[in-house]
Amino acid sequence: MPDAIPPIARLLTIMAALRDKTSGCPWDQVQDFATIAPYTVEEAYEVADAIAAGPDPATLRDELGDLLFQVVYHAQMASERGWFGFDDVAQAISQKMIRRHPHVFGDAAARDAGMQTAEWEAEKARERAARGESGTLSGVATTLPALTRAAKLTKRAARVGFDWDSAEQVLEKLEEETQELRAELPAADPARIADEVGDILFVVANLARKLDLDPEATLAAANAKFTRRFQSVENTLAGQGKSPADATLAEMEEAWVQAKKSGL
Template sequence: MPETSPLGPEAALARLLDTMARLRAPVGGCPWDQVQSFETIAPYTIEEAYEVADAIRRGDRAALLDELGDLLFQVVYHARIAEEGGSFSFADVAETIHRKMVLRHPHVFGDATVRDAASQTAAWEVQKAAERTARAETGTLAGIPEGLPALMRANKLTRRAARVGFDWPEPAAVLDKLEEEAAELRAELPEADPARLADEVGDMLFVLANLARKLDLDPEECLRGANAKFARRFTGVEQRLAARGMAPGDVGLEAMEAEWQAVKRSEKGLLPG
């Protein structure tokens, strides 16, 4: 277990803010940190958020501690750049989210009541819609960030559209649409026009995101699971070949497919090891 910090939260945060200021200092600071901007740091912010999620999925609390620190540092970094430019400070960031949470939880900080988590979710969405209206963001799809991962954004777009009735009645109807899109993609294969192929593949991915939503599944999580399964099974193929002194490049597709099927059967307990 990691050592418990001897500092309280206020002192620990103050020290971190001071560390960030020193890194960015024009004199005596870090040359790399001095030249960073919102735009150059943003990819690291996204990466750190994913690393937090990965530590949670793995149940690794030591890694989670480390990754949460990295993510907090990203918030401090952006706030420092903003403060240097006269836009806002870290205190402004903290106060803004505090006010937002109080506003969105009137059942905790006010006199409102909610029956359960589902009721709170509905009230949360109503409040967020009011906030979008106050920001003059009009339209059902307003406020959904374009920078989200594509499958995640597809999920959010269609959830928002479904709230106003623009949705398939049941999952089977989405499968019908998927078959329609697959036929359109197949029709484009002979021409092999990259733009048209990309358009049709995009349509299929969008429909699949819809199907996951209709089945109450997260499409990102579904694809992560498929990625992990592929990596696990392909590694199994390599290991089986290595046991015979071979590598994937030494055999043909048919032999690799046979090993792939053997790995699948092994996972289901039909073969030893």
């Protein structure tokens, strides 16, 4: 395929060829929105991973290309159904960004930060209404990671005044939910325990939001910290000729404390 073709046009041509009913790739021919959606989510996470890791320009470029391909894939399937094409997707997002940024593309008076925020939210509300969505919590995607969705739900509720005044009050609620979980432990009813643990996680996500933190990012950082420290525990034990399975909890705890003191 000639390189003289503009890159986006070339990519669209490649996608159409992959989906061609007679000469296309057998795997690509049978895919639909539902089967491709998990790959779209996966590619978005891989972009985030590439950014968190450095980023390395070449790696980030490649990951962004993979994510762009997902958009092209969905647009091609929509085009085959006569719904819309890639150009329509690009046009729609362009129009949306112009509508949501009058302080850049229109009214100079809207450059005030408070007016910008108000107009952004008003425009999003108009868009939700146009889609027939009603209610404060409408439009918060159910497929978001649970902690992210919890933070977004409570942020929406906070906009209409349903919120705690301070992070300290959220901590008090967390203590209350913890006590409720303790009360359920003796009966050991799995459904009740799961419900209470869910409440705790929801409150923790709300606490992160109240502190202007991303709950997914903070948990990802905690995961990375745990991984570093546990790997240090394994290395310490290996130096003693042991594996974690061979060591006592006390020995692993001692190695864990050492890892913490070393700054891991």
